[in-house]
Amino acid sequence: MTREEIINTGELVYKKPELLNETPMHYCPGCPHGTVHKLVAEVIDDMGMRDKTIAVSPVGCSVFAYRYIDVDWEEAAHGRAPALASAIKRLWPDRLVFTYQGDGDLACIGTAETIHALNRKENITIIFINNAIYGMTGGQMAPTTLLGQKTVTCPYGREVALHGYPLKIADIAAILPGTCYVTRQTVHTVPAIRKAKAAIRKAFEYSLQGKGSNLVEIVSTCNSGWKMSPEKSFKWMEENMVPFYPLGDLKDTGKE
Amino acid sequence: MAEKEVSLIKGNEAIALAAIRCGCDGYFGYPITPQSEVLETLAAQKPWETTGMVVLQAESELASINMVYGGAGTGKRVMTSSSSPGISLMQEGMSYLAGAELPCVVFNCMRGGPGLGTIQPSQSDYFQTVKGGGHGDYRLITLAPSSVQEMADFVDLAFELAFRYRNPAMILSDGVIGQMMEKVVLPGFKPRRTEEQIMKECPWAATGRMGRTHPNIITSLELQSEVMEQNNLRIQAKYKECEEKEVRYEEYMCEDADWLIVAFGSAARIAKKTIQLARGEGIKVGLLLPITLWPFPTRQIEALGRKVKGILVLEFNAGQMIEDVKLAVGCSLPVEHYGRLGGIVPDPDEALEALKKMI
Amino acid sequence: MTNEIIISGFGGQGVLSMGKILAYSGLMEGKEVTWMPAYGPEQRGGTANCTVIVADEAIASPVISSYDVVIVLNQPSLDKFEPKVKKGGAIIYDSYGIINPPTRKDIRIYKIDAMDTAAELGMTKVFNMIVLGGLLKICPMVSIDSVLKGLRKTLPERHWDLIPKNEEAIRKGMEIIRPV
Numbered sequence: 098m099t100r101e102e103i104i105n106t107g108e109l110v111y112k113k114p115e116l117l118n119e120t121p122m123h124y125c126p127g128c129p130h131g132t133v134h135k136l137v138a139e140v141i142d143d144m145g146m147r148d149k150t151i152a153v154s155p156v157g158c159s160v161f162a163y164r165y166i167d168v169d170w171e172e173a174a175h176g177r178a179p180a181l182a183s184a185i186k187r188l189w190p191d192r193l194v195f196t197y198q199g200d201g202d203l204a205c206i207g208t209a210e211t212i213h214a215l216n217r218k219e220n221i222t223i224i225f226i227n228n229a230i231y232g233m234t235g236g237q238m239a240p241t242t243l244l245g246q247k248t249v250t251c252p253y254g255r256e257v258a259l260h261g262y263p264l265k266i267a268d269i270a271a272i273l274p275g276t277c278y279v280t281r282q283t284v285h286t287v288p289a290i291r292k293a294k295a296a297i298r299k300a301f302e303y304s305l306q307g308k309g310s311n312l313v314e315i316v317s318t319c320n321s322g323w324k325m326s327p328e329k330s331f332k333w334m335e336e337n338m339v340p341f342y343p344l345g346d347l348k349d350t351g352k353e
Numbered sequence: 354m355a356e357k358e359v360s361l362i363k364g365n366e367a368i369a370l371a372a373i374r375c376g377c378d379g380y381f382g383y384p385i386t387p388q389s390e391v392l393e394t395l396a397a398q399k400p401w402e403t404t405g406m407v408v409l410q411a412e413s414e415l416a417s418i419n420m421v422y423g424g425a426g427t428g429k430r431v432m433t434s435s436s437s438p439g440i441s442l443m444q445e446g447m448s449y450l451a452g453a454e455l456p457c458v459v460f461n462c463m464r465g466g467p468g469l470g471t472i473q474p475s476q477s478d479y480f481q482t483v484k485g486g487g488h489g490d491y492r493l494i495t496l497a498p499s500s501v502q503e504m505a506d507f508v509d510l511a512f513e514l515a516f517r518y519r520n521p522a523m524i525l526s527d528g529v530i531g532q533m534m535e536k537v538v539l540p541g542f543k544p545r546r547t548e549e550q551i552m553k554e555c556p557w558a559a560t561g562r563m564g565r566t567h568p569n570i571i572t573s574l575e576l577q578s579e580v581m582e583q584n585n586l587r588i589q590a591k592y593k594e595c596e597e598k599e600v601r602y603e604e605y606m607c608e609d610a611d612w613l614i615v616a617f618g619s620a621a622r623i624a625k626k627t628i629q630l631a632r633g634e635g636i637k638v639g640l641l642l643p644i645t646l647w648p649f650p651t652r653q654i655e656a657l658g659r660k661v662k663g664i665l666v667l668e669f670n671a672g673q674m675i676e677d678v679k680l681a682v683g684c685s686l687p688v689e690h691y692g693r694l695g696g697i698v699p700d701p702d703e704a705l706e707a708l709k710k711m712i
Numbered sequence: 713m714t715n716e717i718i719i720s721g722f723g724g725q726g727v728l729s730m731g732k733i734l735a736y737s738g739l740m741e742g743k744e745v746t747w748m749p750a751y752g753p754e755q756r757g758g759t760a761n762c763t764v765i766v767a768d769e770a771i772a773s774p775v776i777s778s779y780d781v782v783i784v785l786n787q788p789s790l791d792k793f794e795p796k797v798k799k800g801g802a803i804i805y806d807s808y809g810i811i812n813p814p815t816r817k818d819i820r821i822y823k824i825d826a827m828d829t830a831a832e833l834g835m836t837k838v839f840n841m842i843v844l845g846g847l848l849k850i851c852p853m854v855s856i857d858s859v860l861k862g863l864r865k866t867l868p869e870r871h872w873d874l875i876p877k878n879e880e881a882i883r884k885g886m887e888i889i890r891p892v
Contacts, residue, residue: 149561151427163570169559171426172572173419174449180416181423185559187407188379188429189548192561210419213412361739361747387751472751533774534735534747619775626773702777 114138116147120164127327129317130159132284133197133226136294138166140301141193150193151185153178155207157199158232176207179214182221186304193305195222200241201231204266208240211266215310218275222300223310225266228317229338236322240264243341248322263341270312271347277309279348283316283339285331296346303351316342357538364498364530367505367537368434368460369394372406375509376543378429379407381420383439386472387528388462391434404545414439418446418459425455426571428551428558430512434460436528437478438469440486447521448487452573454557454588456515458508459493460524462531465669465696473696474528476620479673482525483647490585492592494522494599495646497617501535503644509540516554518595525646527669529619529698601644602653606632610639612712613657615678616667617643619698624667626701631708638708646674651681658682665708666690669698687711713768715853716776719843720761720793721785726840731762734844736862737854738766746774759788766853781851783843785827787811804846804889813892821892822850829888830881838874838881845885856882 104112116138124130141150150168154160156175163170173181178196186194203211203225214221230248231237237250241263245254255263271279278300282293293315300311316338318330325333362370369391372380382392392410400406407424411417417433424431435443440461450457461482465475482495494514496507504526511522552560559569575581606628607613616624621642631638641657643650658664663686666675672690679688691707693699717734721727731747738745749762763779765771782797783804784790790805794814797803802820805813808827826842829835835842848856859882863875 148563151559151561153423160574163568163572167562167568169561169569170571171423171559172453172570172574173422174445177415177419177422177446180411180419181426183409183416184379184381184407184420184423184431185427187409188424188427188431189560209412210416213416359739361736361745528751529748529775532749532751534732534745535771535774536739536745622773623775626776629772698775700775700777701773 114142116142116167117165118167122165123161124158125321127318127320127330128158129228129284129315130226132290133224133293133315134162134165136284136290136297137195137197137224140294140298141166141168143298144193144301146193146301149191151189153181153185153194153196155196155198155202157202159197159199159226160233162197176202176205177210178202179207179210179219179221179223183214183217183219186219186221190220193301194220195224195301195304197224198226199232200225200227200229200239204240204264212269212273215270215312216273216275218309220304220307221310222297222304223312224297225312225314226317227314227342228319228322229263230319230322232319232322236319241266243337246337265342267312267314267342267347275310276312276348277303277351278311278346280312280346281314281316281342281344283334283344285318285334299351306351308351314342316344359536359538361534361536362501363390363532363534364501364504364526365390365462365532366394367501367539368508368524369398370539371505371508372432373398373400373404374540374542375512376404376430376545377406377432377508377512378545379409379424379431380433381409381411381417381424381431382433383411383414383417383435385436385439387464387474387531388434388436388460390531391460406545414442415446418443418450421457421459422446422450422453422455425450425457426453426559428555428560430545432458432460432508434462436462436464437466437475440478440481444481444487447493448489448491449573450521451487451491451493451588452489453571454519455521455571456512456519457521458511458515458524459521461526463525463527465694471696472528474619474669474698475694475696476527476618476668477670477673477694478525479646479668479670482523483649483677491588492520492595492647494518494520494595495525496522496601497525497644497646498530499618499621499642501530501533501537504530505537505539509543514599518591520591525618527619529622596648599645600648600650600653602650603642603644605640605642607639607641607657610637610660611662612636612638612708613641613661613664614638614667614708615641615643615654615664615674617646617674620667620669623699623701623704627667627704627708630701630705636708636712649677649681651677654678654681658686661686663687663689663711665711667699667704667707668692670694714771715766715781715851716779717764717766717781717783717847718761718779718793718796719764719783720759720789723758723760725760725785727760727785728762730840730844731764732866733841733859733862734764734766734847734854736866737858740858740861740865741854743768744771746771748774759786761789781847783847785843790814802850804843804850806843820850822846822889823892824885824889826885826888829884833884835877835881835884838878841878841881842885842888845882846889848882849886849889
């Protein structure tokens with residue numbers, strides 16, 4: 098059976114969003130990036146914003162996000178995506194502007210840009226994929242790596258005396274007066290995916306309505322970096338990541 | 354025709370006022386002496402209420418240059434300004450801008466280094482500016498104003514060149530021209546381009562698709578070496594064209610000169626006085642003043658080198674531009690350097706002594 | 713005709729603004745002018761100076777080696793700039809706080825007790841204009857009218873009521889400057 102024959106059975110109940118193109122993704126099998134990309138693409142189309150979206154990709158695993166979602170993109174230097182987005186939104190106030198960043202990009206090298214863009218009340222959304230590791234460069238310790246978690250640069254487990262504590266960026270974002278909506282979600286079950294999509298939609302809408310900056314953290318996995326199967330990764334995430342990075346809205350001042 | 358209004362303003366103020374007048378869409382900067390008047394003037398002028406220009410004080414020079422990248426990627430006329438240490442911080446961003454082939458203007462009001470150095474004037478960022486600065490094979494189109502009038506005039510020129518070649522352009526000045534007040538006629542108002550004009554003039558820009566069949570991607574990344582080499586070759590071809598078409602320079606009293614001074618920016622002003630003093634003593638000396646430091650007036654210096662007995666390169670550094678002058682004239686005649694370091698501006702008498710020593 | 717002048721004193725004495733007013737006055741007369749400050753934190757209490765050139769022709773360099781007139785308002789400035797007065801040029805100093813007055817024989821030396829006068833007459837805010845008056849008396853490079861026009865150009869309109877006070881200070885300075 099060809100692909101077209103499968104699609105033409107007349108019993109299509111699910112399809113990928115139109116904005117997600119045919120380019121094969123470079124992400125590892127089991128990586129949640131694909132799911133989040135799909136949600137972002139769906140929300141942009143649901144909102145009818147495909148012509149008016151300018152997105153910013155980071156340095157990290159999702160550096161090539163621009164290859165998969167057919168909106169205009171700028172690829173930023175490591176950590177600087179919120180600076181680009183700030184300027185873009187101020188220069189094009191009616192555009193939907195968001196960044197898509199990982200923990201190394203956003204919570205380490207780009208912490209200053211993240212905090213200041215959020216607190217300047219830039220009307221942008223930051224999609225933050227937190228998988229507690231540097232995936233692209235081969236599994237090094239990230240600012241969000243949990244205590245005891247092993248990576249190639251903390252092979253005996255992260256310990257406070259050597260590496261300090263993991264950083265809870267969303268908690269910091271929530272106390273900034275410039276932020277409107279700060280939430281922490283996952284995409285490892287169908288209900289979770291639905292909630293994450295609603296969160297992205299809410300954040301995008303708030304940013305378009307000029308209500309302030311928005312941070313959607315997706316607590317995520319890296320089965321390659323964690324050296325686990327995708328299934329085990331999700332289990333490990335539920336048991337270890339979620340207790341430390343609790344899910345739900347940390348702040349929502351956008352509600353009328 | 355109505356007589357144009359003459360103002361008496363600082364070089365840094367001229368940069369800010371010219372930016373508003375030349376249709377600049379956005380300025381992003383961080384305070385640093387001796388150029389803070391640029392952001393201060395813009396903040397006082399409130400152009401967001403008149404021309405609609407965005408002015409934003411960023412959290413760092415890193416953020417400033419990356420805001421410029423963000424704005425430039427959408428086809429807008431955007432700029433930043435800083436002084437030497439801040440410009441060092443921006444080098445990564447400038448490499449990205451050049452790599453992604455984005456037009457923008459960066460103003461560097463140089464001060465003495467290395468390190469935190471001094472806040473006094475210097476020309477010691479010549480190497481950093483014209484020999485790369487950041488990583489990778491790229492160039493900055495570099496304009497060196499030697500008067501407050503040129504500070505005002507070069508903002509629009511820098512934007513024009515930046516957009517013509519889709520490359521960052523640097524206005525390289527220093528604390529002398531930045532801080533001094535001089536007479537200037539500001540350029541007339543040029544309206545900011547509309548969104549439609551931007552999309553027409555910059556079909557590559559990430560403006561949002563707005564009906565375009567394909568998305569526009571701004572990036573300097575290409576993992577395939579064969580493609581990356583082609584990207585580099587395209588950029589190099591552009592640089593070659595720029596070298597052929599955009600060299601700018603000024604000659605001062607060169608017709609009968611036996612000796613030549615080569616100097617740029619504020620050093621060129623001191624050189625002019627030195628030449629007046631020298632000619633008063635019967636020494637026939639002229640000045641070649643490069644206005645573009647890259648592309649460098651190599652051919653013009655080579656031609657003058659055939660007519661004079663020796664060249665003095667006057668620059669406020671330990672000898673940087675002298676390398677390009679030597680490359681231009683080869684070993685055909687003596688080329689000497691005179692300069693002061695650490696923020697000391699040599700006076701015309703000192704320069705005259707150096708000239709006499711060479712003669 | 714070219715007048716090359718340096719004004720040097722403590723930050724807060726109005727050295728830089730006096731230079732600016734002089735430069736603006738030159739501008740009002742259609743002359744070429746440059747104003748070049750020694751900038752930076754010196755403005756806050758250390759020594760401050762600015763070079764002002766007023767000329768009929770284009771000015772080559774804003775930075776110069778020697779001066780037609782040097783105005784010094786403290787001892788360190790006097791020590792630094794007395795040697796840089798051109799032969800036959802002039803030095804103007806305020807004797808307040810000066811222990812070692814100028815000694816050169818090949819220049820003209822003027823004393824202006826601007827600090828004391830300003831204190832006596834309650835004119836401390838326009839102290840620098842008293843000094844400017846002294847300068848214009850011995851070197852009338854611009855007219856008082858141009859200075860007042862320049863002030864109108866630089867001062868925000870809400871401060872125009874201070875202009876007569878400035879004029880008074882200039883005239884006082886012209887009156888009290890003395891050759892030594």
